[in-house]
Structure formats: structure tokens, C-alpha cells
Amino acid sequence: MVSLYSEKMLNIISNDSLEEKLVCMFKKYGVNGYTVVQARGEGSSGQVSDMSGFDANIVVKVILPESKIQVILESIERKIKKGYHLTVYITDIKVITPEKFEKTAS
Amino acid sequence: MVSLYSEKMLNIISNDSLEEKLVCMFKKYGVNGYTVVQARGEGSSGQVSDMSGFDANIVVKVILPESKIQVILESIERKIKKGYHLTVYITDIKVITPEKFEKTAS
Amino acid sequence: MVSLYSEKMLNIISNDSLEEKLVCMFKKYGVNGYTVVQARGEGSSGQVSDMSGFDANIVVKVILPESKIQVILESIERKIKKGYHLTVYITDIKVITPEKFEKTAS
Amino acid sequence: MSLSSLLLPAVLFFALGVIAKLIKSDLRFPPDLAKVLSIYLLMAIGLHGGYELAKADIMIAFQSIIWALILGFTLPIVGYLGLVATRKVNPLDAAAISAHYGSVSAGTFLTAIAYLDNLSIQYETYPLIMLAVMESPAIVVGLILAAKARHTVAARNGATNTASKNSNEQGDFKEMLRDAFTNGSVVILIGSMIIGAIAQPSGMEKLKPFIDDIFMGVLCLFLFDMGMVAARRIGDFKKVGVMLAAFGVVMPLVGGVIGVYVGASMLDFSVGGATLVGVLGASASYIAVPPAMRLAIPEANPSFYLTLSLGITFPFNVIVGIPLYHSMAQAIVA
């Protein structure tokens, strides 16, 4: 019987020009794992292709302990207020290796 | 303290030849934001590569208010009954900018 | 009114060199549908690009009935203990065609 | 029909691709490469052909187009009747499959050109227009056959919700018609032919190294990739059954004979030209038609038509068919 532990997954859809900025933010808050997927899409700021180097979206996925969500969300909210187009959503997930996501900053 | 609001995320896995049709459907129901990710996969209709222009799958992700889910699901169900291969799933999500997803058709 | 049924979605983030192994495992346990998305990322084993043929990550997504989760998780846990780098998470989802995911091995 | 034709680099690379998958090599080409190569190939062959066609006889060009349309409309019906007669597939699958055989495979056509070039056999440029013309009509025939099949099925089942479906189908049908004729491959091919015909010769001269010199190498790379794609489908051979698999070999022979006959007798082409028309008749689309069928006949099983066109007919034509149609053309023209 494999035990399951609750964590949160933070997802950010954004233009790929913001990738470096987002990764920096994660590291600042001690989150060292993330996954990025290339995407295209449409939203209030128009259509975004997935042409690399021209105009592409990304989906950034980060598994986080509940305790870190708020501080990162605050940072994201500040960015959105500055005008950055970030589509953010959080899902409840279960993981089998909680220690992987709960360790503090390296 | 950033507030979180409940929304739904509708995910549709399909062959990329149906992308235009799906986007049309969203717009018809007043949903103007969506994200598309390229994928490969396997299912009842065989293996699908991710070769662009030959045979590729996509995952379409749409954040929606609960109120719009049913009408879109009905449209999807009609398509599935016609024979279209759509793998559909819905997840509960939390967002920080609910107004972004609740506005009515433009 | 389209009915919704509860299923689980198993997500595995891994290096793409393990794709074949993972698909084999699914088939062994009678799961014949899955979707794979190309990704890049960072974690305890360093940065992974999304350069095909060099060093790329994948996200494998499988919709499963609750009943099959445990046996597959055990198999995954064994792999992790052997040293494989697998980032695994499970989400609760709702589907409209449960029969698609509940059939037994073909 | 000398065996030496099999020693064409293009054919050998196709075989290498097949072998790579049969020995379960982990070799994988990036998913976008085949598309890029096929864009290049269509563009190059289109420019080249357009340049030649600018000097062509408008009457023969017109006749070629008419015959291309006839082939495109007739072959799927032949295929459909054959498939329904086997009683191994339902009518909707039969419609979807046969649409593929009315259309054409540019990869096979280009291999045939490499084959003829290698034997220094001359050929007319008109088959190139036919290649462009034949991409679309088969899709339309497929739609019509499917509509008919659906009515048959609905009549059998008591026809409950036919009405509501029909109104919807009207709009869909129109849209699919437009899709059939604005298909990407058609746009590249016809567009490049027009550019080749109207562009200034000095401009065309500068394109020569790109469209002529490296052409054969790119074709090899493309066929290498397609060999792997085809081989992935060969494994599904068992799923489709012996009867269907046999159709994947018999149908190109039928189409090839008809094509060679049209080329040689109706259009009065040389051996080379007749061979190419034979290849047009024999080959089955695996780029334009499958997505069109996914959209238009969603009830049909993609495994069937992909396995047949890509896993059986394509390798058959590249390795066995081309030299065969060439022999036929020699026999008829002589």
C-alpha cells in the first residue's frame, strides 16, 4: 500500500519571455523543482502562437507544499498588478514522495 | 493573503485536426481564453504520434466558471456521439483572478 | 445534463529515455490509453532541456480508475527505489465517458 | 524492371527507416522534421515544374487536369465498391479508406521521379499538375460516399435523429469542401508552380542550388523518416486483417494500371510520363486525406486507413510498384 500525501501544484501560463523571471522567483523562495511545457493559446492579450523565438506561451508547473503557496502567490499578484499577463491556477494533488517537495531552499 | 476562487478546468485530448472545431465551439459559448499543448498518445483509435502535419494529438485546456461547464459538455457529448475521439476530463482548480474567467462573451 | 464520473489522473514527469519502460508498465497492468507531452525542467538531478535526442523530459498522463492506482504506484515506487528519477502526482478528475477508462486489459 | 532500381539511395534510405524500426532501434526523428522536408520537397518540385510549365501546351495541360479529376473521382468509387464487396469493413470505414486511394502521395511521386532520373528516362511535366489537382477531389468523393453510407446505416437503424444531423451536415460539408481545396499541400504546390512560372528568370537562377542541387539528398532524408513512420504501421497489419491488407496491395495495382493506361493512351505521354500517371493512380495519400477523414468521417477507424495507406501501400509502391508501373508503361507505349 503506497501512501499518498497532499501537496499543491501551482500552474502558470505565460509568454515564454517571462520564463527566466518566473524561475528566478521560484528559486528566491526556495523552490528548486519545476517543469515547463511549450504551449500556444488565446486570451485577453490576443492570440499567442507556439513559434519558438517569436511568440510562444509556456505552462510552468511547480509542486509545492501548502506552506509556500501564499508567499509565491503574493509575488505573482504583484507581477500581475504591474501588467504581466499570467494565468495562474492551483490544483490539489497527491504525491508519493513528499520529502522531495518539502525540503527548504538549497 | 491572496484570495483563492474556485473554477473548473476543462481538458480535451484530441487529434490536432479538430483544434479549429474545438476553438470555434468555445467561442460560440463565450469562452475566449484557452491554451493548447502538443502531445502524442495512444488509445482506442490506435497510436498517435506528435508529428506536426501528419498525425498529432493536442491537449486543450480551458478555465471556465462552473456555470458554463454543462452547456459545453453537452456540445462535446454530441461530438463524441458523432464519432469524434475526444478524451475529456475536468479538474477543480483555484484561481486568483476570477474576473478573468467569468466575463461573458465578447 | 451530462453526468460526471470520478476517476484519477496519474501524472509522471521523467526523462524521455524512460518512456518505453513506463508505457510497458501501463500495458502490463491493462492500461492502454495514455498521453505524453514534451517538457523541460529542473530538479534534484539537475537541469533537463527539451532537446529531442539529447536530454528531454516528458510528462505522461494516464486516466485510470481508482482501483488500478495502487498496483501501478507500487510498481513506480519500486522504480524510484532503484534510482529512477520519477516525479509523480495524482489528481482527482471528472470524466463523461467512464467506460473508456474502466475496461480491463485488452 | 531491373533490380538495380532498388539500389537508388532514396529507396535504400526508405528501407533503412523500415529496418530501423523492425530491429527496434530507438532512432527517432524530431516530430517536425518530416513536415519541414515535405514543405521543401513540394516547394522545390513546384518551382521546378512551374518553370517548365510556363512553356507547356495549354491544351495538354487542360486535358491533364480533366483526367486528373476523372481519376480522382473514379478511383475512390472503385475502391469503395471493392471494399464493400469484401464485407470486412463497414461502409463508413470503406468510404474513409477509399478516399485515400483517389488522392496521391507526393513522396511516392518524387521517388518515381528519382527512379526515372536515375535511368535517364524523360517524362512530361504535366503529371505534376495532376499531382496538385488530385489532392482534393478524392476528399470530396469520400464525403459523398460517407453521406450515402450514413443514410444507409441510419435507414437500417430506423433513422432517429437524421433531421437534426442533416442541417448541421450542410454547413460542415461546405466547410470541408473549402478545406479540401485549400489544403496545405495544394497551396504549396500550386503556389510554387505559379511562382516558378511567373518569377523572373534571374531570380529563379539564384534558387537553383536550393531547389535542384540538394533535392535528392533531402528526398533521401524524407524517405528515411517516412520509412520509420511506415514501419510503425506495418505492425498493425494483423489488426486490419488479411483481407484489408490485401486491398492495400491490390488497389494500387488497379489504380496503377488505370493510371498508366490514362497516361499512355488518353494523354499520349511518353513511357516516363505514363509511369508517373500510373504512380498517381496507384499511390494513396497519407498527409492530406487522414486529417480530412478524421474530421469528416469521425466514425471511421483511423487505424484502418493509416495502416493501409502508410504501412502497406506506400512501401509497396516505393519498393515494388514504381518499377512495375514503369514496365507496364513500356508495354503499353511500345
Add this chain to the structure above:
Amino acid sequence: MSLSSLLLPAVLFFALGVIAKLIKSDLRFPPDLAKVLSIYLLMAIGLHGGYELAKADIMIAFQSIIWALILGFTLPIVGYLGLVATRKVNPLDAAAISAHYGSVSAGTFLTAIAYLDNLSIQYETYPLIMLAVMESPAIVVGLILAAKARHTVAARNGATNTASKNSNEQGDFKEMLRDAFTNGSVVILIGSMIIGAIAQPSGMEKLKPFIDDIFMGVLCLFLFDMGMVAARRIGDFKKVGVMLAAFGVVMPLVGGVIGVYVGASMLDFSVGGATLVGVLGASASYIAVPPAMRLAIPEANPSFYLTLSLGITFPFNVIVGIPLYHSMAQAIVA
């Protein structure tokens, strides 16, 4: 300004791309292709130019760089004032849009080279250095204009959280400056120019087929792709409004006139060289500047600047502008 310039294959392929989207063809190029082609084009033109520049007059090269900087810093300010005067966009949008017009479009520049080559018109190599130099300064001016605009807006709104923002902006600003000058296109172009200048001639000789012979074909393929990208934006024409759309045509004319004047009178270039400087002045960036603006002026609406630079100015320059700037150059030089 003969119409025959429109019959350049490169221009025709651009038009084909536009038409493909207008007739709603499902033609789609793989998302990474344009990037690969533009890497190749920058590398080829850089190597070629570097090789020539090794023999260049250092004084003129230096003057060219100075004038490139002047153009790069001045044009966005001209554009900004013009845009603000129309009262159709807020100052931040105006800053973001005008930054695009101080920078350049390599695609347009290369089309101009194809145009001149086709007419066998000689041109100096210095405009190539200017192309490399002009990528960055406009981004910096955009940042400064945006900072100014933000202060104006903040002052109007009562300036609540300006302080906290400012400290942050300091760091960001520095980082963006670095980004502006280490921009990918700049690195490829300048890097290749240096390599072209210092590499051994025997080594360069072996590169000739790659960088020279197939160049024109690759340019055609690139413009084909970009035609489709541009056409997708042409539809947004209505969203931006007539006034803004007009700016997308007037601004390149203004930039073109200034550029031609600088090229012909300040730098004493030939007709060909002056035409190229005109194109540098007229063209708007759609590769380097948009992501920089997304980062630096997130408040601005990307639809505006993408539609203008990609959907209006780029097609305008490729089809109408280049022959026009050529005529201007002829008029001034003569």
C-alpha cells in the same frame, strides 16, 4: 520603381504565405521552422558581411555605427511623439510601439538585398553593421520612454506606490539593458561577422555553398512562413483602429525618408547602400523587440505592437516600401 520587382521569388513567396491564410488554408509550418531559418539567414549574412568588412574602411564603419545609433535613438522618439499626438493610445502603448520602429527587421533587410541583387545594383556592406547595431538601442529608448510615461501616469493618479516600484525598477532596468545588448539576433549577427572576418580563407571557402548558394531559397522559405505569420495579424487590423493602422504605414515612410537621407547624404553611400539604410529606418522589429517589451512594458497591449510591426509595416515594406526607398535613393543620390 518597376513592377517587376514584385516578381522576385522571395516577394512572391511572402505573398503566397499571406494568400494561404486569407483563403483560410490549413497550411501550417512547424512552429520552430521560422526560428531555424532566421538563425541560418543571420549567420549567412553575417559571415558574408564579415568577410567583406575585413577589407572595409574603418572610418566609414565607425561613422555607420554612429549613424545607426542616432537612428536607433531618434526614430522611437519621433514615433512616440507622433503616436501620443494621435491621442489614440496611452503613453505606455506608445512607448512600446515606437520602440519597434527604432529597431529593424532582418527579414525586410534581406528582401531588400534580394531586390538589389536582382537588379544588379551594387551596395556597401556597412549597412550590415548598422543592422546589427540598430537591434538594441531602440529597446533602451523604449524603456526610457516607458519610465517617463509611468511617472506621468503615476503623477496623474496620485502616485501611491512609486517608491517601492522604483527600487525594483533599478535592478530590472540594468538587467534589461544587458538583455538588449546580448539579444540573440545581435549575438549571431556580430558573432558571424567576426568569424567571417578572422576565419581562414580556406575555411570560409568551404562554407560558400552553405552560406551563399542556398541562401536565396532559404530566404524564400522564410518569407513564405513570415507571410503566414503576418497575415494572421492583418485580421487584427480592425482591433487596432484606423489611426494606428495608418501609423503602421506612415511611420515606415518617415523612417525610410530619414534613413535614405542619412545613407545618401550623411554617409555618402551609393544608391544601393542608401536604399538599405532607408530600409533600416523604415522597418520595424518583430523578433527582438516584442519579447523585450513584454518584459519591460508589461502594461502595453501586445496586440497593438505585434499587429503594427508584423501585420502592417512588414508587408508594406516588403511589397511597397523597398522599391519606394530605392526610388528615393535614386532621386537623392542623383
Add this chain to the structure above:
Amino acid sequence: MSLSSLLLPAVLFFALGVIAKLIKSDLRFPPDLAKVLSIYLLMAIGLHGGYELAKADIMIAFQSIIWALILGFTLPIVGYLGLVATRKVNPLDAAAISAHYGSVSAGTFLTAIAYLDNLSIQYETYPLIMLAVMESPAIVVGLILAAKARHTVAARNGATNTASKNSNEQGDFKEMLRDAFTNGSVVILIGSMIIGAIAQPSGMEKLKPFIDDIFMGVLCLFLFDMGMVAARRIGDFKKVGVMLAAFGVVMPLVGGVIGVYVGASMLDFSVGGATLVGVLGASASYIAVPPAMRLAIPEANPSFYLTLSLGITFPFNVIVGIPLYHSMAQAIVA
């Protein structure tokens, strides 16, 4: 060993890639480009080599293969013993790392060929067969070393679940053996060599522009990309520690000396040929072996072997190693 060898365009582009990352440029090549380029390079070199080898001496070819196998099996063991002696890594990491050094880097090999071509130095074609042969054995040795290492570790830890593991390992081992010998690079290389050997000369002639003329340009683009990839790893230098980093420089020197010796004395090759065998000995795989090790020795840390092979040994060989092995070859042959 003249400095001028550093002025090869190929080497300069590698350096440009490294510099682009060091100055933190946002330059990024599409993720599939390197793969496409490496497919092309292997195909081109294979065809070229196969064509030559058709005329080769079967005896020397056979000896080359034997020596390639010997090198492939011996070098990892040398590396393993060296690494274990440093006591800086655990045995499983040592096994994974050393497997990379028994295998080869086609990118380094091709740079060496560009280097020799530039100096107009003749070389035998046999090293090309050795390149193909040496891809696989090192993977096998890595597996064996790892199995040994696991037993040692298990013995130390009291060996709890060795039994269950073993049964599983049997199947895995077989599968990995198959993987090692059907590796994608091997298939392209050997396949192209066979095609080059058996294809009709007239067909091969048509491939020349593709496989010969643009080869050097493609190599430059590939090394540009790989320079960036390598530079991303150079930063991890600190993570692996000085001792390991030193291994990344010493091991290629050891392998290079052995390789040159084998080439010059055992196989009686010319200076050019011996240099190439030296490069085979010195270079470490970064394409075939890393994924094989991820699968076969999951316990090993990929940061270690990727940083060493890609971030240290690859740049070392391209910039310093090749001229060095050339000097050694001159010394020994003379």
C-alpha cells in the same frame, strides 16, 4: 600544432556558442535543431565513408573493427579504475561516467576531420568504421561495471533484496544490450555507410551537393548549438568538484594517447588517420550514452556525467585536444 587551427570556422562557431551563454544572451536554438543537424551529419559522413570503404582493404577494415572493440572495452575500465582511485565518487557514478569515455563523440570527430581537411592532411576512412563500432561496447562495459558495483554495495549493506533484483536484471540486461547495438546513431551511421557502398554511382552523384557541399556549413551550425549546450554545463563545474573536473581533462589525454598509439603503431595509419583514432579514444559520448545510463544506472547522478562529457571534455577536445592529438600523431608516425 599551430594556433591557426583555432581559426577554423567550425571551432569559432563552437566558441561563439560558449560565449553566447557566458554573456547570458537569451539566444536559444529550437530544441530539435541539434538532433536534425546530427542526423544530417551522421548521414553525410556515413554515405561519404561508405562510398570510400567500398574500395577499402577488407583486412585493414577488420583490424580496425577489432581495435575499435578493444578500445571501447578497455577505456571505460581504465576510466573506472581511475575514478574509483580518486575516492570522490561512488562506484555506480564511476561506472556511468567511465562508460561515456569508452564511447565517442561524433561532433568531435567531425571537427577533427574539418581540422585535417583545412590543413590538407590525408586520412584513412577506417576510423569512420571505428566511430560506428565504438558507440556501443562502452555501454555494455558500463552495465557490467555497474552490476559489479551494485554487488559490492549490496554486500556492504547486507544484501537484502538482491535476489528479486537479479531476476529482473537479467531481462533488463538483455534489453539494454539490444538497445546498445541498435542505438539510433549507430543505425544512421552504419546504414548510410552500407548505402554509400552499394548505391549506384549515378545516384550517389546526385547526392553530392547535399552531403558534401553544405557539410561544413551544417557542421558550423551544429557546433554553434553544441557550444551553447556545453556552456550551460560548464557552470556545473563547481558542483562536480575539482577532482572530477580534472578527470574530464586527464581522461581524454589518456584516451588520446592510447588512440594515437593504436592508430599509428597497431593499425599503421598515416598521421591523419592516427589523429582520428586519437580523437576516438579521447572523446566522450554525450548523445548515445547518457540516456542509456539513465536507464541502466539510474542510481548515478546525471549531473556528473553530463557535466564531464559535455561541459568539460567536449570543449577541451574541440579547442585543445584535436591539435594536440595531431602533434602526437606526427611525433609517433615520424
